Structure formats: structure tokens, C-alpha cells
Amino acid sequence: MRRFVRNVSCxxxxxxxCxxxxxPLTAQTAAGAEDYYAPVTAAGGTExxxxxxxxxxxxxxxxxSYNDCRDYATTTDPALNGESGIVEFYTHETIAxxxxxxxxxxxxxxxxxxxxSLSGGMWGKEGGGSDLHHIRPSEVKMNGTRGNxxxxxxxxxxxxxxxxxxxxxxxxxxTHAGGVFEPLDEAKGDVARIVLYVYTHYNTYTNVGGxxxxxxxxxxxxxxxxxxxxxxxxxxxxxxxxLEWNGLDPVDEIETTRNEAVYRIQGxxxxxxxxxxxxxxxxxxxxxxxxxxxxxxxxxxTFGERGASLRAAIAAYRAxxxxxxxxxxxxxxxxxAAIAAYxxxxxxxxxxxxxTDGFAVESAGGLT
Amino acid sequence: MRGKILIxxxxxxxxxxxxxxxxxxxxxxxxxxxxxxxELTVTETFGDASLESVFVLTDAGEGKRIAYTxxxxxxxxxxxxxxxxxxxVLEGAAVFRGGMLVSSEGDEIxxxxxxxxxxxxxKEYFSGASFGKGTMRxxxxxxxxxxxxxxxxxxxxxxxxxxxxxxxxxxxxxxxLGSAVVWEYIFTx
Numbered sequence: 001m002r003r004f005v006r007n008v009s010c011x012x013x014x015x016x017x018c019x020x021x022x023x024p025l026t027a028q029t030a031a032g033a034e035d036y037y038a039p040v041t042a043a044g045g046t047e048x049x050x051x052x053x054x055x056x057x058x059x060x061x062x063x064x065s066y067n068d069c070r071d072y073a074t075t076t077d078p079a080l081n082g083e084s085g086i087v088e089f090y091t092h093e094t095i096a097x098x099x100x101x102x103x104x105x106x107x108x109x110x111x112x113x114x115x116x117s118l119s120g121g122m123w124g125k126e127g128g129g130s131d132l133h134h135i136r137p138s139e140v141k142m143n144g145t146r147g148n149x150x151x152x153x154x155x156x157x158x159x160x161x162x163x164x165x166x167x168x169x170x171x172x173x174x175t176h177a178g179g180v181f182e183p184l185d186e187a188k189g190d191v192a193r194i195v196l197y198v199y200t201h202y203n204t205y206t207n208v209g210g211x212x213x214x215x216x217x218x219x220x221x222x223x224x225x226x227x228x229x230x231x232x233x234x235x236x237x238x239x240x241x242x243l244e245w246n247g248l249d250p251v252d253e254i255e256t257t258r259n260e261a262v263y264r265i266q267g268x269x270x271x272x273x274x275x276x277x278x279x280x281x282x283x284x285x286x287x288x289x290x291x292x293x294x295x296x297x298x299x300x301x302t303f304g305e306r307g308a309s310l311r312a313a314i315a316a317y318r319a320x321x322x323x324x325x326x327x328x329x330x331x332x333x334x335x336x337a338a339i340a341a342y343x344x345x346x347x348x349x350x351x352x353x354x355x356t357d358g359f360a361v362e363s364a365g366g367l368t
Numbered sequence: 369m370r371g372k373i374l375i376x377x378x379x380x381x382x383x384x385x386x387x388x389x390x391x392x393x394x395x396x397x398x399x400x401x402x403x404x405x406x407e408l409t410v411t412e413t414f415g416d417a418s419l420e421s422v423f424v425l426t427d428a429g430e431g432k433r434i435a436y437t438x439x440x441x442x443x444x445x446x447x448x449x450x451x452x453x454x455x456x457v458l459e460g461a462a463v464f465r466g467g468m469l470v471s472s473e474g475d476e477i478x479x480x481x482x483x484x485x486x487x488x489x490x491k492e493y494f495s496g497a498s499f500g501k502g503t504m505r506x507x508x509x510x511x512x513x514x515x516x517x518x519x520x521x522x523x524x525x526x527x528x529x530x531x532x533x534x535x536x537x538x539x540x541x542x543x544x545l546g547s548a549v550v551w552e553y554i555f556t557x
Contacts, residue, residue, distance in 0.1 A: 314444060358478060
């Protein structure tokens with residue numbers, strides 16, 4: 001009887017999902033998320049990036065259509081406070097109705113956070129262009145005004161408003177100037193974590209240190225660079241901005257809700273929502289410097305070499321933010337153990353030097 | 369004729385013996401000379417890391433003043449900024465009278481409270497000695513006797529440079545821990 005009821009319940013959920021009806025999801029994030037990341041063992045750098053690529057593509061069992069992005073929106077991006085409609089990506093306001101007409105102010109349509117025109121021809125409305133972790137609902141005019149602006153810092157930009165159905169301004173969603181759009185602080189982290197997901201997933205595995213493109217067709221994968229979507233002079237500078245936004249705007253309930261919802265539909269998760277520290281571990285120069293320094297200290301063979309490498313590792317550790325330190329707790333424990341061993345050895349040598357100095361003074365003091 | 373040859377040989381033998389004894393006695397005598405300052409630098413090497421201590425001995429009225437600057441390896445602290453060379457420096461001075469410590473100031477480094485007999489250049493303390501013009505080199509077979517303090521060490525060697533008084537004395541040895549130790553004396557008349 002219980003199995004019958006459970007089966008009927010699952011069928012009911014499936015029907016509701018297909019009808020685009022918001023289905024409350026039970027919070028199973030903790031246990032499911034941790035099991036999901038069992039294959040991720042690397043501490044950082046390209047090794048971690050490759051493992052994350054393999055994970056998100058291997059678990060991506062259903063490549064959704066562009067219509068799915070419309071039909072599932074009220075499931076993945078339900079309006080806040082139980083209202084009817086969706087939560088708009090840039091402003092977090094509630095918008096009730098969808099439209100496919102770009103002139104219908106106050107309604108929402110599908111926003112490519114990483115615009116098609118900036119994908120180097122990699123996607124239109126499939127593959128990366130219809131990934132539910134990527135496509136977000138946005139107010140029509142907000143979407144249109146942002147257009148295909150790259151993301152970046154716009155200190156003196158013009159405000160970009162969402163519109164009400166009567167065409168008047170609703171809410172500021174960011175600023176833009178010169179082809180660059182800067183979202184509000186409360187959306188910057190969302191943007192960063194989506195961009196990093198898309199970069200990790202849709203770069204072909206040879207570009208990111210992975211081993212496979214999973215079950216997706218190879219034509220859906222290619223070469224992506226962060227500078228295609230971030231206004232920056234270099235990949236390092238682009239990564240630095242995204243890491244800053246990742247730290248500035250922590251993961252919120254909007255993101256965790258949609259991560260769970262998309263997981264149940266597509267089969268994969270956005271790792272940068274479950275583990276925002278992965279971003280620093282892959283791209284953070286501070287984290288990379290720290291990990292490299294700890295590795296060097298482990299390999300040092302002599303006391304002098306150990307001292308020098310541990311001092312460098314301590315300097316790198318002190319440069320980490322609290323979030324980065326927490327993310328690298330394993331490496332930090334190794335560092336602390338190495339420091340304790342070094343200090344014990346140093347104390348032994350200091351005692352020896354103290355004895356030697358004592359003998360020397362005792363002997364020299366006999367001279368006139 | 370045969371008697372004259374025997375006398376000549378005996379005289380030479382006596383002379384050689386006297387010269388050998390005089391060399392060591394002469395060096396011992398240099399230790400009793402008055403020096404305005406004696407600087408002793410002790411360097412101890414543990415693998416690829418070294419600590420250096422400098423002691424400057426001067427007269428202090430009826431006693432001796434020993435000013436010191438010594439290095440120690442600094443403990444690492446993940447929450448603190450480590451010293452660039454990984455060392456900390458301790459400084460201070462002590463006064464000894466009658467071979468006893470009477471006062472001290474500065475950083476505590478565990479100075480002895482009683483001074484020893486000092487260096488001694490007795491022939492029986494050495495082997496393989498060679499003397500050049502103002503130089504002496506030898507293996508030290510009795511380190512405790514030579515240094516005037518009880519100590520455990522191996523492979524001790526001494527090199528001295530002198531004129532009428534000492535210019536420098538270098539003492540090298542291997543400690544019981546296995547570290548390489550060098551004592552470098554510089555004498556200022």
C-alpha cells in the first residue's frame with residue numbers, strides 16, 4: 001500500500017512539473033549534495049576544474065529544450081513569498097506572466113546570462129543555450145536593455161530598470177555603459193556562479209583538464225573564455241572579478257532552490273552554488289599560491305629548506321580570506337602539522353646551541 | 369774525536385727537545401698576555417642551517433665583561449609574521465668576578481655561573497701538530513683539556529695565527545648531536 005501511494009505521489013509530481021506548476025521541494029540538499037561530490041577529490045587548480053567538468057557533464061542526463069526553460073521557470077525560479085509567477089533574475093521582483101513578445105513590458109522572457117552572441121557561436125537555443133542552470137527569467141525590458149553587454153564594473157553607468165506592465169520604471173536591476181553591465185550586489189554572486197558553471201560545463205574537456213564530455217554530444221562543447229563574458233583585459237582579471245562577486249554576494253535561497261529543482265530535472269548540479277569555495281580553489285591566485293606553498297613544504301628535505309618553504313606557506317595562508325581558509329582546511333591542517341614538527345626540531349637545535357654557547361663562554365672566560 | 373761527536377749529538381737532541389717544548393709553552397704564554405678585547409664567534413651548523421653567536425670579552429674593573437649577540441631559530445606561528453631569515457636575535461651582557469657571574473642584563477641565554485680554566489696549549493693535548501711562520505695546526509686529542517671545560521665532541525682541530533701575541537685561534541669540531549661547530553677567536557692587543 002505504501003509503495004502504491006509513493007508511486008502515485010511521484011507520478012503526481014511529474015505531472016505537475018510537466019504542466020509548469022511550482023512543486024514544493026523537500027530540502028534534501030545536504031545529504032544528496034555531499035554524495036554528489038564524492039568523485040571530487042582534488043584540492044584546487046586545473047585538477048579540480050577537470051573533475052568538476054567531468055562531474056557536471058556525466059550527471060547531465062537530460063539536455064533540456066529552450067521550451068523547457070519557459071515551462072520549468074515557475075519550478076526553478078518561483079516567485080518569493082508564495083506569490084504567483086517567477087522571481088526576476090536581476091531585480092528579484094515578482095513577475096506574473098511570460099511573453100515571447102519583446103515589447104510586452106512588465107512580463108518575463110528567457111535571459112541568456114551568457115548571451116548567445118558572446119558564446120563564439122557555441123549555442124543558440126540548445127546545449128548551453130537551454131541549460132536550466134544557465135537560462136533565467138528576466139523582465140522583458142530589463143533583458144533587452146542588458147542585451148549582450150559583458151559583465152563588469154561600471155562606476156558611472158546609467159541605471160537599467162525593469163518595467164511595469166504600463167511601461168513605467170519598476171526596479172533598478174543594475175547599471176550599464178559602453179557595452180558593460182554591472183548587476184546589483186545581490187545578483188553579482190548569482191551571475192558569477194552561473195558564468196563559472198557554464199565555463200566549466202561547456203568547455204570541451206581538453207580545455208579544462210577533464211576526461212570526457214559525458215553524455216552530451218561533442219558539438220555542444222567547445223572553447224570558452226571568461227573574457228568573452230567579462231569585460232577584462234585578461235582571463236586572470238576576469239576570474240578575479242568573478243571571484244570578488246562570488247565572495248561579495250553569498251549563495252542565497254533563490255539559488256539553492258533552483259539548484260535542487262534543476263538537479264531533479266537535468267540530473268546535474270551547479271557546483272559553485274553547493275561549494276562556492278570551489279571557485280577560489282580553481283581560479284583564486286591566493287588559494288593556488290597557498291596550495292603550491294604547502295606542497296613545496298611537504299617536499300622540502302632539509303631543515304633550512306623546510307623553514308623557508310613553511311615561511312612562504314604561512315605568508316600565503318595569512319593572505320587568504322576567512323572563506324578561502326575554511327575551504328582549504330585540509331591543506332591548512334597539513335601546514336599546522338608541518339609547523340609543529342619544524343618547531344620541535346628548531347627547539348632541539350636551539351638547546352644544542354645554548355649548550356655550545358655555554359661551553360664557549362665557560363672556556364673563553366678563563367682567558368685574561 | 370768520537371767524544372766530540374757524541375757531545376754534539378747530545379746537544380742537538382737537547383736543543384730539539386727544548387725547542388718543541390718552548391713552542392707550546394710560548395703559545396700558552398700568549399694566552400696570559402693582556403688583550404684589550406677578545407672576540408669569540410661561535411657558529412654551529414645543523415645540516416643546511418646555522419646559528420651564530422658573538423661574545424666580546426673586555427676588562428671590567430676587577431672582573432670581565434662578556435657582551436653577547438646570539439641567534440636562535442624562531443618558532444613558526446601561522447597567525448604571526450615570521451622572521452624573514454627564520455631567526456631571532458638575543459642580546460645582553462654579563463660581568464664575572466673571580467670566575468663567578470655577578471651581574472647580567474638583557475636577554476637570558478643560560479650563561480654559566482662559573483667560568484672555566486680557559487684554553488691550554490699543552491703538548492699532550494695534540495697530535496699531528498705542524499708549525500709554520502706564525503702558525504700552528506694540530507688535531508686535538510683531549511678536547512676537554514684543551515678547552516678547559518668538560519665537553520663531548522669529536523674531530524677537533526685547532527689553527528692558530530700569532531706574532532708576539534695571538535692574532536686568531538680557530539677551533540673546529542663535531543658535536544655529540546652531529547652538528548659542525550666552529551669557534552673563532554680574534555685577539556686585539
